[in-house]
Amino acid sequence: MKIIRRPEVMVAWSENLRRQGVTIGFVPTMGALHEGHRSLIRAGRRRSDALVVSVFVNPTQFGPTEDFARYPRVLDRDHALCRTEGVDVCFEPTVEAMYPKGYQTVVMVSEITRRWEGERRPHHFQGVATVVTKLFRIVQPHFAVFGQKDYQQVLLVRRLVQDLNLGVKIIICPTVREPDGLAMSSRNIYLSEQERTIAPLLYKSLKAGSEAIRKGVIEAALVQSTMAAVLKQEPRFTIEYLAVCDPLTLEPLTLVTSKAILLGAVRLGSVRLIDNLIVSPARNQRAKRLSSA
């Protein structure tokens, strides 16, 4: 496996392969790779001739009070995982190479980033959109793989690619979970032992919402209170949002009559956890909707 640090070397590598008709796959990460990343890498590996994984903890997507400085950095372990999975290039630029002196450009995607994470983390998605645009131009992949765990980010990237004609196909992989349901995240290591025990309640709360919908509940408010009830069992959770949304626009729904996404964000001690679940309403609800149309 090649380790490339300089953007111009990465560009040259990719341009050379593209001229040869090689299909380049790309998995952008912030490192501290876990089983979720492994599944993205495997999905990328299956579809590509050459696979690039980037490891870059992007400062511009962290807020001033967030965890940029303490974000886990374990390059050696990341390299080992990438080697095991047959990655061709690990691209790990420095912050200075990505944002040199005089840097002054940002990319902003508006509507899709307005709510939920965008509301709680100002500038976060601006940082994401900018670094993704840059990485796509440096790595020049034919496709890139993202995890459903960061659902709003996935929608943002799809929109960005379409709007700026970036020409990269976006592939989404299902969230990988611990046996107890907790969504894999590099930030899970921040959880204390006690917090770790109760962390799966976020997923359980989404499951409860999903079950309600499957059983025929169509009022979003009722679904929401079902989800909240699960989390309120445990006073250490602070709910940031629990939402029932349109899966394409992320606008909140009043009635769940077709496919929806349940979004959740909570604080648990010093850690912020997010998760989501796509859900389809009970068959008879869909039937009702069709007959009234």
Next chain:
Amino acid sequence: MKIIRRPEVMVAWSENLRRQGVTIGFVPTMGALHEGHRSLIRAGRRRSDALVVSVFVNPTQFGPTEDFARYPRVLDRDHALCRTEGVDVCFEPTVEAMYPKGYQTVVMVSEITRRWEGERRPHHFQGVATVVTKLFRIVQPHFAVFGQKDYQQVLLVRRLVQDLNLGVKIIICPTVREPDGLAMSSRNIYLSEQERTIAPLLYKSLKAGSEAIRKGVIEAALVQSTMAAVLKQEPRFTIEYLAVCDPLTLEPLTLVTSKAILLGAVRLGSVRLIDNLIVSPARNQRAKRLSSA
């Protein structure tokens, strides 16, 4: 000459040529082509195997009170000029193809756009940065040619390319002028016969500033009043700005001790004219500066 209207067709054309190692040159325009454009096209033609000219009156770079609706559109004449100059492709997308329903992404370059045109035309440069990013991804040129007439725009594009790793070389061509010195512009056709007679005073004012500097004036304020004096001969001019700036940052200078740029923007009736001139100080001023360093 091929006329391409659909972005996806343009992308396919360019990708195919790039795989063959063909060098693609690009001249982005808003049409109503004049001798200034012709010089850009010729510069592009000399350096490229395949040359693309785009004709797209980009709505997002016009302010609500500006001339988007009445901007001259003369496609047949533009095609004739392109054919004469040996252009390979004229790319002329519709507004709907560039900004389809649901479009929501912008690109912003901050410091370089803060003053001068950016201050007088809010959102103008955001529109320019966004459409240039899109056009570069659609046309995928190796280099693109811009005119020095829109000097701030040129600096913006250079910064944008560097910041977002767009991988397009930017070539700047000198401003082409009418025999009486008026800088060529598609908007000159808005000038009444009377206005047209006095319009060259903007260039004369820049020339006067430049002469003063060459003769040893180093106080920017003095250069500025010299320029203003020329325009004040003619009360029909409204001066928007006359500035003596650093040619890389566009920050105003106090003393002209090395290369500078003179920027001018005026209103003449309903028309807004801009122009600029790069100038080097008198030899003895440069010597003074060196000896005091």
